[in-house]
Amino acid sequence: MNNGISFLYLDENAMIKAGVKDMHKCIQTMEDMFLLLQEGDYRMGGEKGNEHGIRVSFPKESNIVGMPLHKPDYRFMAMPAYLGGRFKAFGIKSYGSNPANVQLGLPRSVLMMTLMDVCTGVPLAYMSANILSAMRTGATSGVGAKYLSVKNPKTVTIIGPGTVSRYSLYSFITLYPSIEKIKIKGRSKQGIDDFISYCKENFKIIKSYEICDKIEDACGDSDIVFFGTTNAANYEDNPTVQKEWLKAGSLVIGASALLVNTDFLSNEDVKVISDNYKMYEEWGEGQPLPTQKNVSTLLGMGFYDAVVQGKIRRDSITEIGEVLKGEKSGRDNDQQIILYAVGGMPIEDVAWGYDCYMNAVKNNIGTSLKLWDKPML
Known part of the structure; x- marks a missing residue:
């Protein structure tokens, strides 16, 4: 049995080549997503499966040296979701947001998306998600x-x-x-x-x-x-x-x-x-x-x-x-x-991330990265 595992890494340029900026297609994908949402063929975070995401909040004041402090739009989040239908995939969008980033020449938020096989948890892709997130919104x-x-x-x-x-x-x-x-x-x-x-x-x-x-x-x-x-x-x-x-x-x-x-x-x-x-x-x-x-x-x-x-x-x-x-x-x-x-x-991110991933696989876009040849555990 071959236990080797690889996943596809898609940087921002690879995502663009994979069609992440195709708005006409993205609108169609969001329609597919909304139909599955209405049918109940999805899960997000929380016991009821409808949470937007999990946010790490910081205190307004702290006596701990180096502890980040609260300010508007300064947050770190993980947004997990499963989407069924033709997608049948699990994904997690993660991001950190800080308005001060613009002073460093960075976007306010830096986002990444992970897609996983919903049965095994094996990673399928890890991708740049700034454009993906803006497109799905x-x-x-x-x-x-x-x-x-x-x-x-x-x-x-x-x-x-x-x-x-x-x-x-x-x-x-x-x-x-x-x-x-x-x-x-x-x-x-x-x-x-x-x-x-x-x-x-x-x-x-x-x-x-x-x-x-x-x-x-x-x-x-x-x-x-x-x-x-x-x-x-x-x-x-x-x-x-x-x-x-x-x-x-x-x-x-x-x-x-x-x-x-x-x-x-x-x-x-x-x-x-x-x-x-x-x-x-x-x-x-x-x-x-x-x-x-x-x-x-x-x-x-x-x-x-x-x-x-x-x-x-x-x-x-x-x-x-x-x-x-x-x-x-x-x-x-x-x-x-x-x-x-x-x-x-996050089901929006899973939907559009999945379609971009499938297009990347079809057109040999991105970099294959090895997780392991054989798991040690």
Whole structure:
């Protein structure tokens, strides 16, 4: 019996060669993932199988020399998941995040993805995951835009012009060549300028850009409003959105910190759609409800908080998987405002990582690394 084990190592260039930046394909893969999610053919962390991931938190103060201290977006996480169907694979995305990385010429987050055989635990691949993660988030937003946006949207608002917003806009433009105007609200001139430069280089169909000082100005007359900001140091400093700022028929996608009022969520002209409500439910169970007027710093958690507070009914929340399976409608009319929560799930990483891995194997991309010829234990 040959007990030798090797796995495929895919650095960032190899991942690009393997098609990690193919947005059209990534959107299709996310649709496959959402269908399996709806069928229950998946597991994430926790006893109920719906946890986003496991986070290592640091104290705000410590008398231990060298102990890292808490600050916004400074975190280390492992995100394990199993996805069935045509994937039938287990994976773990791990990452460290530190906003100070940019001063070192590094991305804020450095991510890696491990794929394993779900029966034996044998590693299949170890891959660079920064682009993979950005793509799956962008494509997940894209699935929402595909099924929930008005037809032929022309104007997109970006709140927080960072990496996630770049790739989400990539998904919108992949789906809708009708998009011609981008409205931007950011925290720094440099960030806005970099975003516009990136768009001009990569998205030639965009005809005009409008920089807005206020979120309400940025939201006005937009067909798709995307929130991609990082968490603010203070809860109340996170961005918010109100119904009166939005035009009829707009789609609001929250992939990050976003304050939402319960009255907004319960408005009869507003429809709330979740990527996976059970994940927010698992996060929220046993946690104190927010005391502030706004319900949460994450749109999906806002859904959960509103249900617990009796502001909306659980059965009023539609899962995007239900829309894909035809079990429920997405957009009911052109006047309806839709709020779509994108919380980020490791099954997304498994799905897109698996497809990139299979493409790499098919096209002989990457480096084979030996684990052992024969296990010593």
